[in-house]
Amino acid sequence: MIHNKTILWVLTCLVLFLCGTFAFSQEPAAPSNVTAKDTPNDDGSSITITWDAAPEDSGVVGYKILRNSDAGEFEEVSKQLDANETKYEDKTIIKGKTHAYIVRAITDADASVDSQQTDAVQAKGQWFHTGKTPLFIAMLLFSAAIVWNIYNARSGKEIFVRRIPGLEAVDEAIGRATEMGRSILYSTGLGGVSGVATVASMTILAQVARRTANYETPLRVPSNDPIVMNVVREMVKNAYLEEGRPDAYNEENIFFLTEDQFAYAAGVDGIMVREKPAAVFLQGSFAAESLILAETGNSIGAIQIAGTDSEHQLPFFIAACDYTLIGEELYAASAYLSKEPMLLGSLRGQDWGKVILFAAIILGVFLELSGITWITEFLQRVN
Amino acid sequence: MKRQVPLVLCFLFGVVMCFTQFSPHQYSQAVYNEVINWALIMAPFALIFGTITLIQTHVTRIRRRIEHWQYSFVVFAGLLTMAFIGILFGPQDPAFEWLFNNVQVPLDATMFSLLAFLIASAAFRAFRARTFEATLLLIAAMIVLIGNVPVGDLIWNTVLSWLPWDNGASETRQWILGNPNLSARRGIILGVSLGVISQAIRLILGIERSYIGGGD
Amino acid sequence: MLSKLINLDRRIIFILVALAVIIPTLLPLNLPINVSNPTQRIYDYIDTLPAGSTIMIAFDYGPSSMPELNPMAKAVLRHCFDKKVRVIGMTLYPFAPTLADTLIKEVAEEKGAVNGEDYVFLGFRPGYEQVMLRMGTSIASAFEKDYTNTPLTEIPMMKDITNYDQIDLILDLASGSTTQIWITYVNVKYSQQIAAGVTGVIVSNMYPYLQTKQLIGLMPGYLGASEYEKLIGVPEKGTEGINNASPVHVLIFVLVVIGNTVFFIQRRREE
Structure with a gap:
């Protein structure tokens, strides 16, 4: 009996020992399904390597990526990657050469095992980013709507534009300044000449200048960007010329103050307090200085017309100014004031864009609610 | 001709830059980077140009003794001091740092802090429940205002302690910012974005040309 | 009296704001x-x-x-x-x-x-x-x-x-x-x-x-x-800042409430 028990013990120990030895000496399986492909949608500067994740009990603690160029020696190109990684983007490739890869699995016993070598690939740049297809389609759709309306407007069909009180008040403001014999102050905000809001602001300024030219009302434009200042000078000068009043144009009224945000606010405030303009236009891109300017304008009793696409400054302008152009109204101003059919046509195109957006949103909501997600997934592809 | 050249340039650059946004190819990215570099190179020239016009403006003020002309000397004193130390010794020089920390910082902070006073007076004057919509806006604004500081929750937890809901002021504030505020803001952003596209197309096609002096 | 209150001189508001900042700076709150x-x-x-x-x-x-x-x-x-x-x-x-x-x-x-x-x-x-x-x-x-x-x-x-x-x-x-x-x-x-x-x-x-x-x-x-x-x-400074800013927030809240109360009373009377 004792004899049998001893044999059983010895056998058990032997089995356990053999199992243990086998387990510790077992090499992890080589990474499988290793592929190397040219990274899509890039400028041809990287190759993406993918492989299947190792089973959890395989003892793999990480991976390293090895590469050869034009069938030369394999060299490590990555640091040790985590065990849960299954993808690596090699951004250090040599352009114009072909590269093959090996994925090396590292075990906790500091041993390693290499995968099979991948096919050699060469990275190429793509001319079109397929991930941006939804964006591209949207751009084409909106642009087509706007362009079609612009050219359709040339037929002379009248286009209805809703009343924008802020723009209706432009003449009132200029008239008031003229009656009082005081100046008009126009700020184009903090944006540079590449800012769309600044360009919109300058187009409004051109319309204002045409009107002030006739009345000889001084138009003061303190600028915070030297290039904007130069463009504004040219524009105002042309406006005066076209109205037949080049003599009334005074270049010194359009001047550079400073590029610093709060120094600019202090400068404009100073002008307001000293010169007490009868009308103040704050049009363009504004930041925290918006209320400092608008409240000072309010305190001197000027009629104030503000307009900005910086949506977080809108509440300040609405609280302190007489009229405020909200967001897109700023862009509509040029069309509204000039009444030029082609410009008005672009506004209608914008509305078509809105209809398309509304339709997409409503459709998206209904599809999501019914568990169909392709539209959201399609739109999320943008990256 | 004087008007045609900028219009043609605007069209070309507009279309090309738009294309580069959709093309990751190295050639189109090289074009994009090149144009961006041109824009960056223009910035210092613009600054020089700005400094010259600033000097011109103030020289004229002094020469013609325009009202408050004495202050133009202050402009020159500031300009020369900062330029002299900055160019000669660099921005890490203790003298430059001292001027920055003791002149620029307090002046900027003073202007910014004016906001506190102006917000109070503007809020007092403009926040009136004139209509139903204005009342809704006012209530939302007051909740966000008071929920923004710890005193809001303190008042809520003391005055409304019988409610089974703690810290309601800050939580309602979060809800207002994360829901009604968010949707209204998205609406404005969508409108603005369409406006930007429309404005850009007008500029690229040369329909909007007042920025180069209006007219045809 | 009411119209005076509704058209409160902004300099008085400025003084109130200044006090609402200065006092808690000197006598720190701990909210x-x-x-x-x-x-x-x-x-x-x-x-x-x-x-x-x-x-x-x-x-x-x-x-x-x-x-x-x-x-x-x-x-x-x-x-x-x-x-x-x-x-x-x-x-x-x-x-x-x-x-x-x-x-x-x-x-x-x-x-x-x-x-x-x-x-x-x-x-x-x-x-x-x-x-x-x-x-x-x-x-x-x-x-x-x-x-x-x-x-x-x-x-x-x-x-x-x-x-x-x-x-x-x-x-x-x-x-x-x-x-x-x-x-x-x-x-x-x-x-x-x-x-x-x-x-x-x-x-x-x-x-x-x-x-x-x-x-x-x-x-x-x-x-x-x-x-x-x-x-x-x-x-530190952030906590100090939010404590000091609290009274100003309350002040604006109170000012708006006063402004609206006066506005309602006036409107009632006019009606």
Whole structure:
């Protein structure tokens, strides 16, 4: 009996020992399904390597990526990657050469095992980013709507534009300044000449200048960007010329103050307090200085017309100014004031864009609610 | 001709830059980077140009003794001091740092802090429940205002302690910012974005040309 | 009397505001602070980073926003240095280098962090998106040298950091529109995690990005600073600031209530 028990013990120990030895000496399986492909949608500067994740009990603690160029020696190109990684983007490739890869699995016993070598690939740049297809389609759709309306407007069909009180008040403001014999102050905000809001602001300024030219009302434009200042000078000068009043144009009224945000606010405030303009236009891109300017304008009793696409400054302008152009109204101003059919046509195109957006949103909501997600997934592809 | 050249340039650059946004190819990215570099190179020239016009403006003020002309000397004193130390010794020089920390910082902070006073007076004057919509806006604004500081929750937890809901002021504030505020803001952003596209197309096609002096 | 009250001279309001700030500065309040979820998320993210991770802090603000944003920067730096998380500082704002450099040095000295090993300050480069995009390829292509003119190749900490791939989080401390640009160019293009600390005035702008999870967290103005200070257990300027700002908020609240009450009484009488 004792004899049998001893044999059983010895056998058990032997089995356990053999199992243990086998387990510790077992090499992890080589990474499988290793592929190397040219990274899509890039400028041809990287190759993406993918492989299947190792089973959890395989003892793999990480991976390293090895590469050869034009069938030369394999060299490590990555640091040790985590065990849960299954993808690596090699951004250090040599352009114009072909590269093959090996994925090396590292075990906790500091041993390693290499995968099979991948096919050699060469990275190429793509001319079109397929991930941006939804964006591209949207751009084409909106642009087509706007362009079609612009050219359709040339037929002379009248286009209805809703009343924008802020723009209706432009003449009132200029008239008031003229009656009082005081100046008009126009700020184009903090944006540079590449800012769309600044360009919109300058187009409004051109319309204002045409009107002030006739009345000889001084138009003061303190600028915070030297290039904007130069463009504004040219524009105002042309406006005066076209109205037949080049003599009334005074270049010194359009001047550079400073590029610093709060120094600019202090400068404009100073002008307001000293010169007490009868009308103040704050049009363009504004930041925290918006209320400092608008409240000072309010305190001197000027009629104030503000307009900005910086949506977080809108509440300040609405609280302190007489009229405020909200967001897109700023862009509509040029069309509204000039009444030029082609410009008005672009506004209608914008509305078509809105209809398309509304339709997409409503459709998206209904599809999501019914568990169909392709539209959201399609739109999320943008990256 | 004087008007045609900028219009043609605007069209070309507009279309090309738009294309580069959709093309990751190295050639189109090289074009994009090149144009961006041109824009960056223009910035210092613009600054020089700005400094010259600033000097011109103030020289004229002094020469013609325009009202408050004495202050133009202050402009020159500031300009020369900062330029002299900055160019000669660099921005890490203790003298430059001292001027920055003791002149620029307090002046900027003073202007910014004016906001506190102006917000109070503007809020007092403009926040009136004139209509139903204005009342809704006012209530939302007051909740966000008071929920923004710890005193809001303190008042809520003391005055409304019988409610089974703690810290309601800050939580309602979060809800207002994360829901009604968010949707209204998205609406404005969508409108603005369409406006930007429309404005850009007008500029690229040369329909909007007042920025180069209006007219045809 | 009523019309006097409704047309209250703004100088009286100014005096009231001044008093509402000065008095609590002299007699400090100690209000309980509840940490909001967006701030908690930034703290949790940094807190779970393993030692040796790297975060980049963009100091995109000028002197005018220092009171709100400096305390945030300090609290986050303290947290990072305590957790042995390495910090890369940089700025896209021309007026920020001096203030950011001073601040980092101060916290580093307090925590015994070593320049070049635990942190590096790269300074300023002009051009927002250009700098961001360049750093996506290589940080050294945007900043060849750090603020002290040491080439990046000679900085020990930067040896294993090439681009965003080695950075675990970008925290943008902003007083303007830089956070949107970081999101547009760096989150979208490089899938980089981004968090923000912003001035009170632009907080509401950030909520669309919180909802889309393009921002992992958000510190709103003084409140955010005080919340982070509470989380790391070092109440300082942020906490002081939010305590001092509380009475002004209450004052504006009361003023608006008075204004509306008078307005209603007047309207009733007119009717």
